[in-house]
Amino acid sequence: MFKKVGGFVFTSFQYFCVAHCITEHVADVFLCSGDSMEPSIHSGDLVIIQRSSKMFNHVDKGDVVVTKSPEDYNKFILKRVKAVDGQMVRRGINYQVVPRGSVWLEGDNQANSKDSWEFGPVPKGLIHGRVVCRIWPLSHFSMKI
């Protein structure tokens, strides 16, 4: 009896570790909420994100990324990269140059989005992963977001 329980705990621990490594270093599933990325991503969509790691941390202009919020590191935000290091962003008469090693994030729904215009450029080290595809709802499956 004891041996059986111990074996079960040990096996589940092994599977937990494998799952941890996959979500930490390869890919993860992320549930989106909020309307700051409409119309590309709606509240309640499930997306697969490719985790950025030491080996892979290349982001380009136009990618949708999940980052830790610079103001509250327990929260994640989902935004589109508008500019990477050295490029310039403009809104109206405001110009900003994005410093080296940082990205400029903006939501697609400009009317309701808390983005880099509020908290400034975001260092690349905060990026959690890049959105690869949307898997739910199934009717809206798409690789291009």
Added chain:
Amino acid sequence: MGVWSQIKNVVIGVAVGRTVIDTFGSVARVDGISMQPTFNPNNTVDFVFLSYIPVRFDSVKRGDIIVAVSPRNPNETIIKRVIGVEGDIVVSKKKNNTSGTKKIVPKGYYWIEGDHKGHTYDSTSFGPISKGLVVAKVSVIIWPPSRWQLLQSHHK
């Protein structure tokens, strides 16, 4: 059969090891002179233990030594001392400049500086860093043996 079960064992072993490292901590080498005299006092190389748990529970205090991802280069990590936590007023002194400017550290940010003033690339150049960039807290030097010690968290 034999080959596959061996591969499976290796994969699971690597995964278990990686998980333990990700949860508790790892060992890292300290490069550079920015933290003299705390680390690398005579141009030797120190190895330190990075513990990830205090960062996860948000128990980093003023005066602690931390490891963070450099805000200017995501592939680099930097080791510095926390000078100010959110809400503190810090005096930022640039090199060769006796009068500093006063700044308030915003919510969710740390002000970090190296111990070797003037020879460190820290918050005086890139401003406060977000808490999300902090990877680990450093509390013990483990190599070389002559320098085995717990690191006190002190500040002026």
